[in-house]
Amino acid sequence: MSALLAAGLLAACGSGGGSTAAKGDQAAGGASPSVRAGATTGGAPTGAAPATGSGAPGTAPATAPGSTAAPIPGLAEKAPKELLLASATVMQQAGSAKLTMTGTSAEAGGTGAYSWKAPAAFELSLNTPEGPGKLLVTADQLYLGVDEETAAGFGGKHWLKLDTKSAGQGAPGGEDAGSLTAMLQTLNPAVQLTANALGGKLSKVGSEQVGGASTVHLRSELPVEALVAGMPGLSDQLKQLVTATLKKNRPSVTTDFWINGGGELVQQSSDNVGNGSKEPVTVGYTALGSAPQVTAPAAGDVMDFADMLK
Known part of the structure; x- marks a missing residue:
């Protein structure tokens, strides 16, 4: 049951056909297929407007409407490593x-x-070909939301709990916990930006409009080992499991970054986030510093995966 639930959630944002976002048409300064679509979910921008080319020489990218970030002088002229x-x-x-x-x-x-x-x-909250799904992480616990039919089999409980500390130790759900941890870490902007700045093969694609702001578009190719080495707070066992999870797809991670004039990461697109798919996942970041607080589900609404197997 856990593997099926996790697979649906993990694959949801990497399913479908099409070319890899970090390659192909983006190499010409365009956006990935999901970016070009300009789709929105829940009113928040998920994609970029069509690329505007390299822009006027010396023109700094602008911050997004409503952003409180102060423009960083000379940001557009910085080398990719400094910018990241x-x-x-x-x-x-x-x-x-x-x-x-x-x-x-x-x-x-x-x-x-x-x-x-x-x-x-x-x-x-994800949409998958199998239906909606939810993923929640607090401290060292991962929670997979289940539908009403599945909850009925869990005594009315709507969340399945996996312990990340069990990952890599052969405990039930450990492999799923490792995959979800890999995805979580690759979505951490501070981890991604720092690791790629220090160890990535960097290039500057150009200037593009994303989420209502002018941005600098950078690309990086980074070995999986270098990315995992930059992930803080992971045990050696979990690092080994995350490395193995990511290397199932390919030995490296190609990531595109769109950074606005205040240094904010507006969007990133990665071809390897540990979700079992080689297709790209594009992530948009908004409401920086003011995101809603995430809390664990009520204890009475949670089924422990190990208990489920008893």
């Missing part, structure tokens, strides 16, 4: 954001909130 590190600082200070996720198929997508400051917390 500057954005990592901004995102680390922000600490949280609302998220929108899109895959390459029209039915795949979701919205949620993420606080990446310790203790990290994450909430995501």
Whole structure:
């Protein structure tokens, strides 16, 4: 049961056909298929407007409407490494954001909130080909939301709990916990920006409009080991499991970043987020520093996966 639930959630934003976002038409300065679609979920922008080309020489990218970030002088002229590190600082200070996720198929997508400051917390509502699903992370616990039919078999409980500390130790649900941890870490903007700045093969694609703001579009190719090494707070066993999970797809991660004039990461698109799919996942970040608080489900509404097997 856990594997089926996790598979539906993990694959939701990577399902469907189409070319890999970080390659192909983006190499010419265009946006990925999901970006070009300009889709929205729940009123929040998930995609970019058509690319505007390289823009006027020396023109700094603008912050998004409603952003409180102060423009960083000379941001557009910074080398990719400096730009990524500057954005990592901004995102680390922000600490949280609302998220929108899109895959390459029209039915795949979701919205949620993420606080990446310790203790990290994450909430995501997803649409999958099998129906809606929910994922919630607090402290060292992962919760998979189940539908009413499944809940009836759990004594009316709507959440299935997995312990990330069990990952890599052969405990029930450990592999699922490792996959979900890999996805969570690759969606952490501070982790992604810093790891790619320090170890990625970097290039500057151009200037593009995303979410109502002019942004600098950067691309990075990073070995999986280098990304995992930059993930904080993981045990050695969990790092091994996350590395193995990501390398099931490919030995590296290609990620595109769109950064506005205040150094905010507006959007990222990655071809390897540990969800079992080689298709890209595009994530939009809004409401920086003011995302809704994520709390654990009520204890009486939770079924422990290990208990379920007894």
